[in-house]
Amino acid sequence: MHELSxxxxxxxSLEKYRKEHGGRVLxxxxxxxxxxxxxxxxxxxxxxxxxxxxxxxxxxxxxxxAVAPIRHRCxxxxxxxxxxxxxxxxxDCHQSALQRENGQELVIExxxxx
Amino acid sequence: xxxxxxxxxxxAHSHSHTHVRAxxxxxxxxxxxxxxxxxxxxxxxxxxxxxxxxxxxxAAANRVWLAARGIVALNLIxxxxxxKTRLLEKTLEFLSEKGIPCAVLVGxxxxxxxxxxxxxxxxxxxxxxxxxxxxLNAEEIMAELPRLPExxxxxxxxxxxxxVCPVAFDLGENAKIALLSTPEGEEKPVxxxxxxxxxxxxxxxxxxxxxxxxxxxPECTDNIRKVNPAAEILPLSAQTGEGMQKWxxxxxxxxxxxxxx
Numbered sequence: 499m500h501e502l503s504x505x506x507x508x509x510x511s512l513e514k515y516r517k518e519h520g521g522r523v524l525x526x527x528x529x530x531x532x533x534x535x536x537x538x539x540x541x542x543x544x545x546x547x548x549x550x551x552x553x554x555x556x557x558x559x560x561x562x563x564a565v566a567p568i569r570h571r572c573x574x575x576x577x578x579x580x581x582x583x584x585x586x587x588x589x590d591c592h593q594s595a596l597q598r599e600n601g602q603e604l605v606i607e608x609x610x611x612x
Numbered sequence: 613x614x615x616x617x618x619x620x621x622x623x624a625h626s627h628s629h630t631h632v633r634a635x636x637x638x639x640x641x642x643x644x645x646x647x648x649x650x651x652x653x654x655x656x657x658x659x660x661x662x663x664x665x666x667x668x669x670x671a672a673a674n675r676v677w678l679a680a681r682g683i684v685a686l687n688l689i690x691x692x693x694x695x696k697t698r699l700l701e702k703t704l705e706f707l708s709e710k711g712i713p714c715a716v717l718v719g720x721x722x723x724x725x726x727x728x729x730x731x732x733x734x735x736x737x738x739x740x741x742x743x744x745x746x747x748l749n750a751e752e753i754m755a756e757l758p759r760l761p762e763x764x765x766x767x768x769x770x771x772x773x774x775x776v777c778p779v780a781f782d783l784g785e786n787a788k789i790a791l792l793s794t795p796e797g798e799e800k801p802v803x804x805x806x807x808x809x810x811x812x813x814x815x816x817x818x819x820x821x822x823x824x825x826x827x828x829x830p831e832c833t834d835n836i837r838k839v840n841p842a843a844e845i846l847p848l849s850a851q852t853g854e855g856m857q858k859w860x861x862x863x864x865x866x867x868x869x870x871x872x873x
Contacts, residue, residue, distance in 0.1 A: 500747050500777035508663045515659075524654050528663065533806045535776045584805055586838045594838060602806060604663040604780065612654040 501540040504604065505548040509556065511606060516555050524610040525560040531568070533584065533601035538563045564607070569599040667781055670750035674784025677757055678767065684870035685767040686863075687783050689807055690791035691800075692773030695817040695850060697726045699791065699859075700768055702850045704733035706860055707766065712867070715760050718770040719748040726770065736761050747771065747778040754784075765867050775804040786866065787811075793818040794825050798832040805839040813862065814840075816847040819854055 512523055530536045545561040552559070567580040572588040574595040579585070584601065587594050662668055678685050688696050700716060707714050715736035718726045727739035738759070740752050748771050760767065769785060771778040779788075790811035792800055795818060801808040808814060814836050822829065833845055846862065848855030 500745070500780060503745060503747070503749065504663055504780075507666060510666055511661065511663065515657075533809070535780055535806055584839075586802075598809070602780070602810070606659045606661045606663055608656050608658045608660075610654045611657055 501536060502544040502547065504536060504541060505544040508545070508561075508606065509548045509552055512556055512559065512609065513553060515609070516553065519611070521611040522555045523559045524612060525562060526609045527562045527564065527607040529564050529566050529603060529605045529607050531566055531601040531603040532582070533568070533598075534604050536604065538565060559609075566600065566603060568601045570596040571599055572596055664780065664782075667750045670754050671782035671784040674750055674753055674757060675786075677754075678784060678786075679870075681764070682870050683760070683764050683767050684866050685769060685783070685785040686866070687769045687771060687778075687785035687788045688791060689771045689775070689778045689788060689811070690773065690793070690817075691775050691796060694773070694791045694793040694796060696770050696773070696791055697729055698850045699815065699817060699848075700730055700770060701733055702853075702856060703768070703859070703863070704730060706856075707863070708733060712765050712864075713761065713763050714766045714768060715764045716768045716770060717748075717753060717756055719752075719772045721746070721772060736764065742772055745772070746774045746776075747781050748783060749781050750783050765870070766863060775800065775807050779806045779810055786870070787813065790814045791817050792832070794822045794827040798828055798835055801832070801835040801839050808836055808843065809839045811840065811843060813844045813846060815859065816845065818849060818851070819847045820849040820852045 508526065508528065512526060516523060530538065530541070541563060542561060549557055549559065567582055568584050570579045570581065570585060571577070572591060572593065572595050574593040575588060575591040577588060577590045579589055584598060585596060588596055690696055704714055704716070714734050716730050716734055717738050717740060718730065719740045719742055720726055721742055721744070723741070724739045727737050730737045738756055740748060740756070742748065748769065753769065769783055788811045790807050790813070792814060794816065801814070816829075816832065821827070829847060836843055836845055844862070846855060846858055848859055850856065
């Protein structure tokens with residue numbers, strides 16, 4: 499359950515943005531890797547807690563979480579595959595030679611500001 | 613006051629603009645010189661910025677700080693009860709006999725139990741209590757670094773016992789080391805792949821129990837290889853001493869690499 503730490507770090511980044519650029523942040527779009535160890539529901543829940551301590555310009559900021567598919571590249575046949583889960587065996591050549599290219603990302607993609 | 617939409621004072625120049633009514637219909641109208649204010653249209657700002665930016669920046673600073681002093685930092689991560697503290701007791705005992713100064717930062721949610729155990733084998737042991745948090749973060753490590761004794765060669769960071777959360781937080785370590793004990797079974801690497809995929813070494817602990825547990829080394833090794841073909845795998849028992857020399861060799865090698873940084 500480190501989602502509260504993630505929510506606090508996210509809020510910290512948005513507070514920093516607000517101080518530098520001003521405006522009210524209406525929503526934040528977040529991209530989460532399948533192997534980031536983040537449960538989207540728990541992050542949404544902890545986001546509501548983090549908002550309680552936020553400045554007035556961020557109090558109503560909604561969080562939108564997109565879970566990114568995992569990109570695999572086969573070291574044997576060179577094929578690339580996007581899947582909702584981590585796969586071990588190459589769907590084409592059936593070798594256990596897949597290299598994972600992402601999965602642990604935790605990224606603020608964009609924010610809506612007015 | 614604008615008579616068309618009723619919004620309050622603000623700028624004073626002639627222009628036309630668009631409103632959205634409460635029922636969703638859109639209309640555009642002109643303003644004369646009368647001044648008024650109107651809602652700004654929300655804009656999307658692309659950021660593509662890591663959420664753990666602050667942690668990652670602190671970790672990068674820790675890495676620079678440690679490298680400048682030739683200190684190798686190892687982040688030990690595993691389930692609670694897999695033998696991190698026991699392995700460290702034996703390790704500190706060996707390294708102090710060899711005259712290699714080590715320090716330990718140990719994270720737990722509550723209490724000083726681990727620090728008390730480890731203090732018998734090393735002088736610089738600091739307990740970090742994380743409270744409700746289930747992992748250490750880079751800022752906590754940063755706060756402790758200035759207190760490390762001069763001449764420290766290896767910094768062991770014993771993370772909070774947890775296979776999931778500590779993985780997301782870079783502490784500025786040279787390497788993550790995963791521990792997996794035989795009583796946990798052979799499948800943990802494929803059930804909790806994130807840790808095993810990001811560790812450069814997997815230490816298999818409590819090997820003295822393997823036989824009685826019918827624990828299968830090739831099966832476990834195979835599972836580790838599935839998620840991390842490059843990981844080194846080191847089976848050992850801190851209890852019997854089996855495999856410990858290889859672990860010490862690994863540490864000394866790592867330390868020498870640190871000298872050449």
